[in-house]
Amino acid sequence: MSDHAPVIIDVAGTRLTADDRRRLSDPLVGGMILFGRNWESREQVAALCAEVKQVRDDLLISVDHEGGRVQRFRTDGFTHLPPMRRFGEMWMKDARGREGSGAMRAMAAATAAGYVLGAELRACGVDLSFTPVLDLDFGASSVIGDRSFHRDPRIVTLLARALMQGLLQAGVANCGKHFPGHGYVKADSHLEIPVDDRALKTILEDDAVPYEWLGTALASVMPAHVIYPKVDKLPAGFSPKWLNDVLREKLQFQGAIFSDDLSMAGARRIDGREVTYTQAAVVALQAGCDMVLLCNESVNSEGGRAIDELLEGLAQARDRREWQANEASEQRRLALLPCGPAPSWDHLMTEPRYMRALQLLP
Known part of the structure; x- marks a missing residue:
């Protein structure tokens, strides 16, 4: 077991393959993210989640x-x-x-x-x-x-x-996003790198205020793949100024920090240069992220080779001391896991709190 499992990956289908199991067993992998393609039915997705926990119950x-x-x-x-x-x-x-x-x-x-x-x-x-x-x-x-x-x-x-x-x-654990704020810019960071030209004071007094007021209630935060050039030339998710100086020090946030998806266009150029997934992950971890997400690479034409390259590259980078395993980061990851067993769907369907909640929905 690694003393820091920072990588969140995905899987291609509705059941685990041998490659999925191998990757989920990697000591650098701390979890997985589900997508619509992983869904056929409740019974199937519950079985998929159970398979994942059989590989490692702390995923x-x-x-x-x-x-x-x-x-x-x-x-x-x-x-x-x-x-x-x-x-x-x-x-x-x-x-x-x-x-x-x-x-x-x-x-x-x-x-x-x-x-x-x-x-x-x-x-x-x-x-x-x-x-x-x-x-x-x-x-x-x-x-x-x-x-x-x-x-x-x-x-x-x-x-x-x-x-x-x-x-x-x-x-279920929560994640506030996209720190310090993605609402002001028009560009979609999935496709390009948005730039927000406002001053730090303006952002802190408006967009970032919910992070300050919710600091003790948020379990985790995901920064934006947005550049705020008056604060830093790096996107927020790769910026020590945003993650350490502002989020950790000024706003006193104690929970986990996830990078946004490293496969998004907003993560593929850092400081004006094209970067690999490994390079992006190292910069994110050095900047203060506890975990990094790599999404939708299990379904590419190379059968998820990008995931294997990231895991291998990150292990080598750690050995070269380009990033260091962080015990506090691992504790923040483990704190996101649920404390008790999951209820069955049948039980949920007759639970008074659930029935009342359905009535209150708009």
Whole structure:
């Protein structure tokens, strides 16, 4: 067992192959992320998660499952959850003569959504969902759009806290994203490197405020593949200034930090030069990330060779002391694992809290 397992990988299909098992057994691998292609049915995805835990019971199983257009599992009983903007809209609609009633209803509904989201994932064996989105809705970003709760950081903070409370009740870890904020820029970091020209003071007083106010409740954070040139020439996820000086030191965040997907265009150029996955991972780990994600490389034409190259390259880089295994990082990873056993789906379907939560959804 490595004293630091920082790599989160994916698998190609609905069952583990021999290559998947070999990669998941690698001491540098700390978990896996599920996608829509890994889904056929609840029974199948639960069996897949159980297979992963049989390889190593400390592997963290994660998924991008927010609601709205970012929801990996949508059939076979999974509830179609609304986009987060719906809760922000609820907040603004008070009942006649009852000021603040919209806010109360919205928070109750967001907690219910977090519980339904988390409980359904947990019943299938998933440990963490990469939610909530804490980006502010400036109306500019097509990739964020209705994934954001609101433009006002106070409303974003309170609705995110409510959603996270529901996740916590379900036993599923959360991840606030995309630090310090992806909502202001138009470009999609999956395809290019967005640039946000605002000053640090402006960002800290607006976009980054939810991270400060939620610091003790967030289990993990994912930085943006965005460059903020007035702060650093490096994208936030590769920047010691953002991750150590701002997030760790100034905002006093104690949880885990994930890199965003290293296969995204925003991660393939660092400081003006093309980089390999290994080079990107080393820079991210040196900058302060506890874990790095490499997504969708198991389905490329080379049968996942990029994953093998990353694991081999990262091991060699560690041996050359280009990055160092970090015991604190490993403890933060292990803290994301659930404490108790997952309930069965059948049990969940008759649970009073779950039934009530469904009634509260908008």
